[in-house]
Amino acid sequence: MVIVPSIDVRARRLAHGSSATVSERARELVAAGARELHLVDLDGAEIGIFTNLEVLAEAARASGVPCRLAGGLWRVEDARDATLRGFAGVLFSSAVLGDDDLLREIARLGDGAIVEIEAKDGFLAPRGGDANLVAIATGRGALASARAALMAGIRALYLIDLGGEGRLSGPPLALVDSIRAVVGTRMALHAGGGVRQLADVRALALRGVASVVIGRAFREGLFSVAEAQEAART
Numbered sequence: 001m002v003i004v005p006s007i008d009v010r011a012r013r014l015a016h017g018s019s020a021t022v023s024e025r026a027r028e029l030v031a032a033g034a035r036e037l038h039l040v041d042l043d044g045a046e047i048g049i050f051t052n053l054e055v056l057a058e059a060a061r062a063s064g065v066p067c068r069l070a071g072g073l074w075r076v077e078d079a080r081d082a083t084l085r086g087f088a089g090v091l092f093s094s095a096v097l098g099d100d101d102l103l104r105e106i107a108r109l110g111d112g113a114i115v116e117i118e119a120k121d122g123f124l125a126p127r128g129g130d131a132n133l134v135a136i137a138t139g140r141g142a143l144a145s146a147r148a149a150l151m152a153g154i155r156a157l158y159l160i161d162l163g164g165e166g167r168l169s170g171p172p173l174a175l176v177d178s179i180r181a182v183v184g185t186r187m188a189l190h191a192g193g194g195v196r197q198l199a200d201v202r203a204l205a206l207r208g209v210a211s212v213v214i215g216r217a218f219r220e221g222l223f224s225v226a227e228a229q230e231a232a233r234t
Contacts, residue, residue: 001205001232003225005029006038006192006215007059009052015042016219022055023062030063033225037063038213041071045128048072057085072128076105079113091158094118095129097145098136100152107153114156114190115149117142119175125162146179156188168196168216176207198223198231205232
């Protein structure tokens with residue numbers, strides 16, 4: 001399981017009060033041992049204005065490791081643009097689960113296209129994306145949505161329980177288990193949100209999760225990237 005530190009950006013700056021630049025934070029995490037990074041455009045997710053793309057692309061290039069772009073993306077052309085800018089992958093908002101034709105188009109992008117299952121109490125709660133798609137997808141069952149993604153040919157899902165995100169309340173283990181029961185080993189499952197201790201990392205690794213995204217725990221120094229990597233191997 002790959003440990004993927006997260007960097008959240010708002011208004012072209014780190015979102016959590018650091019005076020470092022985005023590129024400096026990326027290099028810092030790589031120096032600490034990160035082999036991949038998760039770069040989030042919070043403005044894109046929250047208001048649909050992607051003003052941070054160039055800053056994030058600069059950080060991706062500066063890092064020297066594969067980087068994923070997240071933050072309310074839903075258009076295939078934006079994903080292709082991100083690839084041209086050097087991103088190794090793109091996370092699509094769960095709003096795209098409101099359109100089966102769009103899902104099939106996303107599936108044709110290959111392994112770098114990851115669809116989010118943003119769940120709350122077992123139902124989709126998309127953050128970001130086209131307003132019409134958000135309205136259609138909101139309230140759909142997470143399990144039925146995972147099945148629809150599988151049928152469309154999507155190869156990877158990113159699972160997050162919005163009830164625990166940013167609160168160090170534990171990773172989405174129940175969501176991982178329930179979706180694994182639906183898709184089996186036919187899709188790669190990535191997870192994020194709520195990781196608070198090394199035991200959480202071990203629990204996800206035991207479930208065969210491909211990667212875990214960790215943000216707050218690293219910012220607060222609860223454990224190091226190296227310690228998380230070691231836990232993922234045990």
